[in-house]
Structures are given as C-alpha cells and as structure tokens.
Amino acid sequence: MAHIIDGKAFAAALRERIGAKVADLITRHGLKPGLAVVLVGEDPASQVYVRNKGEQTHAAGMHSVTHRLEASTTQEDLLALVHSLNADPAIHGILVQLPLPAHIDSNAVLAAIDPNKDVDGFHVVNAGRLAVGLPGMVPCTPLGCLMLLKDHLGSLTGKHAVVVGRSNIVGKPMAQLLLQADCTVTIAHSRTADLPALCRTADILVAAVGRPEMVKGDWVKPGAVVIDVGINRVPARDPEAAAAGKTRLVGDVAYDEAAAVAGAITPVPGGVGPMTIAVLLLNTLTAACRSRGLEAELAEFA
Numbered sequence: 001m002a003h004i005i006d007g008k009a010f011a012a013a014l015r016e017r018i019g020a021k022v023a024d025l026i027t028r029h030g031l032k033p034g035l036a037v038v039l040v041g042e043d044p045a046s047q048v049y050v051r052n053k054g055e056q057t058h059a060a061g062m063h064s065v066t067h068r069l070e071a072s073t074t075q076e077d078l079l080a081l082v083h084s085l086n087a088d089p090a091i092h093g094i095l096v097q098l099p100l101p102a103h104i105d106s107n108a109v110l111a112a113i114d115p116n117k118d119v120d121g122f123h124v125v126n127a128g129r130l131a132v133g134l135p136g137m138v139p140c141t142p143l144g145c146l147m148l149l150k151d152h153l154g155s156l157t158g159k160h161a162v163v164v165g166r167s168n169i170v171g172k173p174m175a176q177l178l179l180q181a182d183c184t185v186t187i188a189h190s191r192t193a194d195l196p197a198l199c200r201t202a203d204i205l206v207a208a209v210g211r212p213e214m215v216k217g218d219w220v221k222p223g224a225v226v227i228d229v230g231i232n233r234v235p236a237r238d239p240e241a242a243a244a245g246k247t248r249l250v251g252d253v254a255y256d257e258a259a260a261v262a263g264a265i266t267p268v269p270g271g272v273g274p275m276t277i278a279v280l281l282l283n284t285l286t287a288a289c290r291s292r293g294l295e296a297e298l299a300e301f302a
C-alpha cells in the first residue's frame with residue numbers, strides 16, 4: 001500500500017511556523033502582515049473557505065479583513081473595493097474568492113489587483129513572472145503540491161511529471177513549478193490521446209481535472225507519487241443516505257485502486273486542500289516582507 005501524504009499535518013506545521021515568524025516580525029520590525037478576502041454572493045462552499053481563511057489568518061497573528069458583498073454587487077463596485085485595498089498600507093494581500101457571479105468578468109477583477117498584493121498569484125503579471133523564473137506570487141494550490149512533493153521525495157530532478165489539467169489556477173502553474181524543479185513535464189487534458197497510457201509513464205502524477213475519480217488504479221505506474229488536487233462532492237455510498245441528500249468528498253483519483261499501486265498518494269480530504277490556505281498565509285507573509293525590503297526574513301521558508 002502507498003504511503004499516505006498527510007497534507008493536513010504538513011499544513012498545520014507550516015501555519016505554526018508562519019505564526020512564529022509573524023510574532024517575530026511584529027516585535028522586531030513593527031510589521032503585521034494583513035490579508036483582505038473578498039466574497040461576492042452566497043455560494044455555500046465559498047462561504048466555508050472564506051471563513052476558514054479569516055480564522056486561520058487571525059490564528060497566525062495577522063491582520064485579517066473579510067468583505068462580504070451581495071451577489072448583485074456590480075463589477076464597478078467590486079473594482080472600487082479592489083482599488084481601495086490596493087491603496088491600503090495595512091493590507092499586504094488581497095484575495096477575491098472564486099467563482100464570482102456570472103455578471104462579473106473575473107479576469108477584469110483579477111487584473112485590477114496590485115500584482116504585489118496578489119496572494120492568489122492569478123494576475124497575468126505573476127503568471128508571467130512564474131513563466132520566466134522571476135520572483136512573484138505563486139498560486140497557492142500548486143505551490144502547496146510542490147511543497148508536499150519535495151517533502152516526500154527530496155530532489156525532483158529528472159522525474160517525469162504528468163499534470164492532468166490545464167487550468168490557469170492549477171494545471172499551468174503546477175507544470176511551471178515542476179519544470180523549475182528540474183522535472184520533465186507533460187501537460188495532459190481531456191483531449192490527450194491515450195491518457196491512461198501517458199499517465200502510466202509518470203513518476204509524479206498530478207490530477208487536477210475536476211472529474212470525480214477519473215484517474216484509475218491501472219493509470220498509475222507502480223511506485224509513482226500521486227497528487228490529487230480534485231475536490232468533488234458526490235452522493236453518499238449508502239443509497240438511503242444518498243436519497244436523503246447526503247454527500248461525500250472524492251478527488252479526481254480513484255483512491256483505493258490508486259493507493260494499491262502508487263508509492264505515495266494524497267488523500268481527499270486531508271491532502272492538497274489544507275495546503276491551499278496554509279500557502280495563502282505564506283504568500284501574505286511574503287508580500288508583507290517584500291513591501292518592506294525584508295526578503296531575508298523568508299529564507300527559512302524557501
């Protein structure tokens with residue numbers, strides 16, 4: 001059976017270290033990192049994520065502000081809020097929770113965030129910085145995956161990494177990070193020819209497609225490391241519970257099958273998911289330190 005990569009424990013330890021660093025920055029530099037999270041509408045999952053972001057930011061000793069806006073908020077009003085947060089010196093990180101309501105152009109909103117405060121790393125300037133290897137803000141979920149991989153494997157040099165999924169927020173930045181870590185990288189997607197055979201060539205298999213349990217056990221090379229980025233809510237196993245509307249979370253990987261073949265695997269829940277918010281805190285710390293020329297303070301997190 002595969003080693004289970006415990007993202008929940010890793011994320012908790014990372015948040016602990018970030019909290020200690022924040023206390024130290026406040027004492028020595030009078031610098032309190034600040035994060036503003038903006039939620040538009042009442043999507044139930046987004047509400048949970050935004051609440052968790054606020055609580056974890058606060059627990060790390062940071063300044064935390066949450067803006068909850070009605071679903072009918074205009075793009076103009078949302079942009080005005082982003083501009084005011086850009087200009088606020090107490091705010092080092094700005095995050096607009098996705099998805100936004102359909103009447104708002106997400107790209108226009110993301111483009112309005114000051115790239116140096118873009119702790120999601122979604123601004124095109126940060127995508128460009130990542131692509132050319134300049135320091136910038138790196139998207140939280142893929143950076144969290146990379147941290148788990150390095151913790152488990154040490155060096156990634158020469159490994160063949162297959163990333164299934166080509167989204168701007170996970171697949172593409174994940175591929176860039178793996179390339180920088182000296183992997184040989186293949187980006188695959190729903191139109192890739194013979195996807196199972198390609199996946200079987202992967203030493204590192206990252207599944208980020210948003211399709212429940214799509215990656216089967218016989219897609220996995222024996223001993224490979226499987227990183228499951230998917231978070232899909234499906235009906236409960238028990239038919240009665242399912243009929244009553246009960247659900248369970250599954251990833252993009254058929255876990256039991258894959259765990260019987262892989263060398264290591266991230267579970268869902270408790271794998272990649274918790275890393276997303278821990279890295280958000282790290283990105284906020286990073287943005288705060290850079291705003292004061294205190295990059296040296298970040299050495300222990302490199």
Ligand SMILES: Nc1nc2c(c(=O)[nH]1)N[C@@H](CN(C=O)c1ccc(C(=O)N[C@@H](CCC(=O)O)C(=O)O)cc1)CN2
Binds near residue numbers: 097249276
């Ligand atoms: N602006 C952003 N929007 C969204 C992002 C993002 O990074 N930035 N990512 C996702 C949602 N997300 C954070 O926002 C997120 C998703 C999942 C988890 C997590 O801890 N998952 C748990 C399970 C939680 C559950 O029980 O439902 C796990 O996998 O163990 C944290 C954050 C979309 N939007």
Ligand SMILES: [Mg+2]
Binds near residue numbers: 100101102103105
């Ligand atoms: Mg839209």
